[in-house]
Amino acid sequence: xxxxxxxxxxxxxxxxxxxxxxxxxxxxxxxxxxxxxxxxxxxxxxxxxxxxxxxxxxxxxxxxxxxxxxxxxxxxxxxxxxxxxxxxxxxxxxxxxxxxxxxxxxxxxxxxxxxxxxxxxxxxxxxxxxxxxxxxxxxxxxxxxxxxxxxxxxxxxxxxxxxxxxxxxxxxxxxxxxxxxxxxxxxxxxxxxxxxxxxxxxxxxxxxxxxxxxxxxxxxxxxxxxxxxxxxxxxxxxxxxxxxxxxxxxxxxxxxxxxxxxxxxxxxxxxxxxxxxxxxxxxxxxxxxxxxxxxxxxxxxxxxxxxxxxxxxxxxxxxxxxxxxxxxxxxxxxxxxxxxxxxxxxxxxxxxxxxxxxxxxxxxxxxxxxxxxxxxxxxxxxxxxxxxxxxxxxxxxxxxxxxxxxxxxxxxxxxxxxxxxxxxxxxxxxxxxxxxxxxxxxxxxxxxxxxxxxxxxxxxxxxxxxxxxxxxxxx
Amino acid sequence: xxxxxxxxxxxxxxxxxxxxxxxxxxxxxxxxxxxxxxxxxxxxxxxxxxxxxxxxxxxxxxxxxxxxxxxxxxxxxxxxxxxxxxxxxxxxxxxxxxxxxxxxxxxxxxxxxxxxxxxxxxxxxxxxxxxxxxxxxx
Numbered sequence: 001x002x003x004x005x006x007x008x009x010x011x012x013x014x015x016x017x018x019x020x021x022x023x024x025x026x027x028x029x030x031x032x033x034x035x036x037x038x039x040x041x042x043x044x045x046x047x048x049x050x051x052x053x054x055x056x057x058x059x060x061x062x063x064x065x066x067x068x069x070x071x072x073x074x075x076x077x078x079x080x081x082x083x084x085x086x087x088x089x090x091x092x093x094x095x096x097x098x099x100x101x102x103x104x105x106x107x108x109x110x111x112x113x114x115x116x117x118x119x120x121x122x123x124x125x126x127x128x129x130x131x132x133x134x135x136x137x138x139x140x141x142x143x144x145x146x147x148x149x150x151x152x153x154x155x156x157x158x159x160x161x162x163x164x165x166x167x168x169x170x171x172x173x174x175x176x177x178x179x180x181x182x183x184x185x186x187x188x189x190x191x192x193x194x195x196x197x198x199x200x201x202x203x204x205x206x207x208x209x210x211x212x213x214x215x216x217x218x219x220x221x222x223x224x225x226x227x228x229x230x231x232x233x234x235x236x237x238x239x240x241x242x243x244x245x246x247x248x249x250x251x252x253x254x255x256x257x258x259x260x261x262x263x264x265x266x267x268x269x270x271x272x273x274x275x276x277x278x279x280x281x282x283x284x285x286x287x288x289x290x291x292x293x294x295x296x297x298x299x300x301x302x303x304x305x306x307x308x309x310x311x312x313x314x315x316x317x318x319x320x321x322x323x324x325x326x327x328x329x330x331x332x333x334x335x336x337x338x339x340x341x342x343x344x345x346x347x348x349x350x351x352x353x354x355x356x357x358x359x360x361x362x363x364x365x366x367x368x369x370x371x372x373x374x375x376x377x378x379x380x381x382x383x384x385x386x387x388x389x390x391x392x393x394x395x396x397x398x399x400x401x402x403x404x405x406x407x408x409x410x411x412x413x414x415x416x417x418x419x420x421x422x423x424x425x426x427x428x429x430x431x432x433x434x435x436x437x438x439x440x441x442x443x444x445x446x447x448x449x450x451x452x453x454x455x456x457x458x459x460x461x462x463x464x465x466x467x468x469x470x471x472x473x474x475x
Numbered sequence: 476x477x478x479x480x481x482x483x484x485x486x487x488x489x490x491x492x493x494x495x496x497x498x499x500x501x502x503x504x505x506x507x508x509x510x511x512x513x514x515x516x517x518x519x520x521x522x523x524x525x526x527x528x529x530x531x532x533x534x535x536x537x538x539x540x541x542x543x544x545x546x547x548x549x550x551x552x553x554x555x556x557x558x559x560x561x562x563x564x565x566x567x568x569x570x571x572x573x574x575x576x577x578x579x580x581x582x583x584x585x586x587x588x589x590x591x592x593x594x595x596x597x598x599x600x601x602x603x604x605x606x607x608x609x610x611x612x613x
Contacts, residue, residue, distance in 0.1 A: 040487055042487075067487040067488055068486060068487040068488065069487075069488060069489075069594075070489065070592035070593070070594035070610050070612060071592070071593075071594065074487075074488055091592075091593070091594075094612065095589040095590045095592075095612045096589060096612070131584050132514055132515070132578070132584045132585060132586065132587050133554070133578040133579075133580075133582075133584065135554075187548050187552060190552045191548065191551045191552050194554075200587060201584075201586045201587045201613075202586050202587065202613045240551050240552075243547075243551075243589040243590050243612075244548055244551075244590075246589070246590055246612075247544045247547070247548065247590040247591075250540075250590070250592065250593060251537060251540060251541065251544075254537070254593060255537075266593075266594075267593050267596075268592060268593040268594040268596070270593060401487075402487050402488050404487075405485045405486055405487060405490075406489075406490055406586075406613070407483055407485065407490070408485065432584045433583075433584040433585060433586065435583070435584070435585045435586070436584065436585065436586050439586065475586075475587070
């Protein structure tokens, strides 16, 4: 991205000045000069198009890990007011609705656990369905699936997957309101039949990590983290059901926009007024997919616990937090001194409520929401805490962000060699896809340290702990 | 000389697919080949089962996205992988066959394709050739 077209407002905040006659809201980009310079110009084009959508409140924004996506850029944040003609966009959420990370803290320390990592890797790989063609053992009939879509992680807990204590530490306490299974197509429901409790492929993973560095001792204590501790992160989403809802509504909303007189700078932004019939249908279906994702990660949590106790009989895994990064959530934000109900799109961006937010569990109320920035399988991940006065509708980065395409990565690395190299570094990879491993090579991602640092400098969230991968299950 | 071909173009997070052919139908077939080649090595897929599809779409670009997403939806629903495609267009009606087999562990595992998007979407005729393209989410 050519930085000459931007105006630097703060060390980690930039704006895109409007061209003469250009009708759009403000565009703000969070990140350091090197991070922004490494982004494709398409990021700017996509977020400028978002800023032209009706009913946008404040600015359209990108997080420090932004990269070229479809519809919104990945790392894009935009809030809309239904009362001001605001829209909801399928391209602002993506196909993998409510993709997110469940982070589990354990009572295991590296010193004791390391000797059994090979067995742990094999046991987890056997227990967690991952990759193309893999199905879960749980097969739901249509009535059961509808109940999942209404009850989210609560359904899973009620059916023996995990415990009620988990729910306190899942966004919306494990169940988003407003889910409408009737607005989910039969094909979407049939696609989910074998996919409950599955990880998927691509950038999804289950990772055993060690807390290597603490940045904020007080927050780490509140989060129950200490150096040398083993934690497990599960990255996945709403699987086939969410993918099909994204598919169904992308075309429906693209056609609706024209019919409803919404000018789309690019039809990849497919959207409809929140108050329209089409907008309400998408909202109901998307909320159903969010609940599906929450249930999926709850089931995977249970499978992970079972696998861990096979290897470490005394192991205990508690949910630290479960946060989604592909959603549109209805939230109250203060704008110019007034409280307004907004539909906040976060496409590859994490919610990051600051200290004192009423929706946070009591344990984290004084600290701020745990925010998880997932890195590559060879580098590491960060846990942060939401900052007071977050200027981006309480949003933060979600990952390292890709530095090169999958095809470029495939041309540069070979899966088996990469896995051997990582093993030499003490990182055990288990995957059924050598091609997938090469595409996910650590070198194909940006420097997660720079993203986390910029996220803190921008006032979006503050670093609490750095996690180093030890075992990674990939799809 | 082949009358159609599948290619890719660069995209940061996902994959840009290209289908080329002497007709728009052949370009659609090549685009489907490009999509399913992301999932596995199609040379190893036996075309032993046939799925028939039909849809109505006047806009050729939206027809491309509809075609690819119908294939992906049906493949996931039925646990299938498709390797050969035949498309016919009759005005706004598109009729097609996809040939393949049930997914099995003997196939190479690539990456799941979640869906075809409206991003970088185009259906164009240049000289004697048609070229279609879009970004697919993986």
